[in-house]
Amino acid sequence: MLAFGGMLGLIGVPLPGVEIGIAISALVLGFAVLTEWRPPLWVAAVIVGAFAIFHGHAHGTELPAGTSGMLYSIGFVVATGLLHAIGIGIGTIHQWTWGRLALRIAGSAVAIAGATFLWRALA
Amino acid sequence: VRSRSVRKMLRVLATMLMVPATAHAHLASTGLGPFYDGATHFAISPDEFIPALALALLAGLRGSRTGRLALFVLPASWFLGGLVGLAMPKSGQSMALTCVSFLILVALVALDARLRPSAVTALAVVLGTTTGYVNGSGMSEAMLGALGLAGCVTVLFILVALAAALVVSLRVPWTRIVVRVAGSWIAAAGLLLLGWAFHAEHPRLRSEAPTSHSQFAANAPPESSAWKWALQANNNLSSDSKVRRSYGHEKDKLSFDTGADNDWH
Numbered sequence: 124m125l126a127f128g129g130m131l132g133l134i135g136v137p138l139p140g141v142e143i144g145i146a147i148s149a150l151v152l153g154f155a156v157l158t159e160w161r162p163p164l165w166v167a168a169v170i171v172g173a174f175a176i177f178h179g180h181a182h183g184t185e186l187p188a189g190t191s192g193m194l195y196s197i198g199f200v201v202a203t204g205l206l207h208a209i210g211i212g213i214g215t216i217h218q219w220t221w222g223r224l225a226l227r228i229a230g231s232a233v234a235i236a237g238a239t240f241l242w243r244a245l246a
Numbered sequence: 247v248r249s250r251s252v253r254k255m256l257r258v259l260a261t262m263l264m265v266p267a268t269a270h271a272h273l274a275s276t277g278l279g280p281f282y283d284g285a286t287h288f289a290i291s292p293d294e295f296i297p298a299l300a301l302a303l304l305a306g307l308r309g310s311r312t313g314r315l316a317l318f319v320l321p322a323s324w325f326l327g328g329l330v331g332l333a334m335p336k337s338g339q340s341m342a343l344t345c346v347s348f349l350i351l352v353a354l355v356a357l358d359a360r361l362r363p364s365a366v367t368a369l370a371v372v373l374g375t376t377t378g379y380v381n382g383s384g385m386s387e388a389m390l391g392a393l394g395l396a397g398c399v400t401v402l403f404i405l406v407a408l409a410a411a412l413v414v415s416l417r418v419p420w421t422r423i424v425v426r427v428a429g430s431w432i433a434a435a436g437l438l439l440l441g442w443a444f445h446a447e448h449p450r451l452r453s454e455a456p457t458s459h460s461q462f463a464a465n466a467p468p469e470s471s472a473w474k475w476a477l478q479a480n481n482n483l484s485s486d487s488k489v490r491r492s493y494g495h496e497k498d499k500l501s502f503d504t505g506a507d508n509d510w511h
Binding site for chain 1: 427431432433434435436437438439440441442444
């Protein structure tokens with residue numbers, strides 16, 4: 124969905140409220156980590172997929188002029204995948220008590236950052 | 247690590263990571279003749295290499311019989327398509343071909359589509375003949391001839407053999423999931439490439455005001471067709487900044503000479 128959003132951005136399809144969508148994604152996902160929310164798989168997929176479109180669209184519209192489409196695309200996808208892998212790796216500390224606490228603190232930090240971004244986007 | 251297949255996969259990955267290749271992979275003429283120039287072709291043309299890799303992964307997922315069929319059918323089709331391209335060249339490559347082959351093949355890999363060996367073989371024939379034709383057309387203009395095509399097909403055979411055999415050897419379930427994830431990543435890259443193709447052909451859709459640099463890039467056809475455009479543009483350059491006519495590198499030379507550093511890298 125991130126790549127789909129990127130494609131929409133590249134071909135010039137307007138998407139209103141991109142900054143707001145990105146800010147809300149940080150707020151919602153940070154809050155989900157903070158509260159250890161466990162939604163059904165399909166709900167999680169819909170939420171993440173919807174937010175990914177906003178993030179991808181922002182990347183698509185910010186493509187630097189004169190950049191190679193091929194290498195930009197590969198770099199975009201590989202970086203996204205590796206970020207996910209790193210996130211999953213960090214998430215494995217959930218098995219320890221201190222790890223759960225650390226993850227919740229990290230989630231709250233993400234939520235606060237999202238709230239700040241939202242404030243700026245709406246201001 | 248207990249599983250032999252996992253150990254094999256890790257060994258291959260480690261070897262690939264240790265290959266001392268530069269990130270930009272701009273290969274000048276090897277100086278060793280057309281066979282080796284053709285053999286290095288895939289290093290500078292990921293748009294042709296990645297669909298072939300996706301087909302090898304798909305064939306490997308479907309088992310050793312399908313893998314063996316793809317191993318011989320894809321390079322043979324590629325060579326035949328290339329010979330037609332050499333005899334009746336047509337310049338420029340449709341970006342749509344690259345995007346469609348990306349999306350179809352990697353979607354099948356990501357879904358672990360249970361295709362029959364005949365279906366995978368048919369895909370290999372279609373991919374081989376179409377991409378081989380484009381490849382042969384390019385080599386015709388670069389005057390590499392059948393020897394250059396043979397070098398390219400030889401490397402293709404080796405790459406398909408390695409990729410398909412690696413996937414066939416995988417027995418642990420999660421390792422097959424890794425292959426499917428790789429397929430989905432390539433599909434995502436294909437989607438972005440599709441957007442890029444549209445983006446390059448419709449520069450007015452850009453949000454920023456066009457600079458001379460972005461205008462240069464916007465007017466250039468994407469990726470593989472760029473080198474033909476470069477030859478045409480070469481005629482408009484002053485004699486002291488002429489682009490050297492060596493296959494596959496016109497784009498690099500042109501971007502260097504005109505200061506457009508990052509175009510088509």
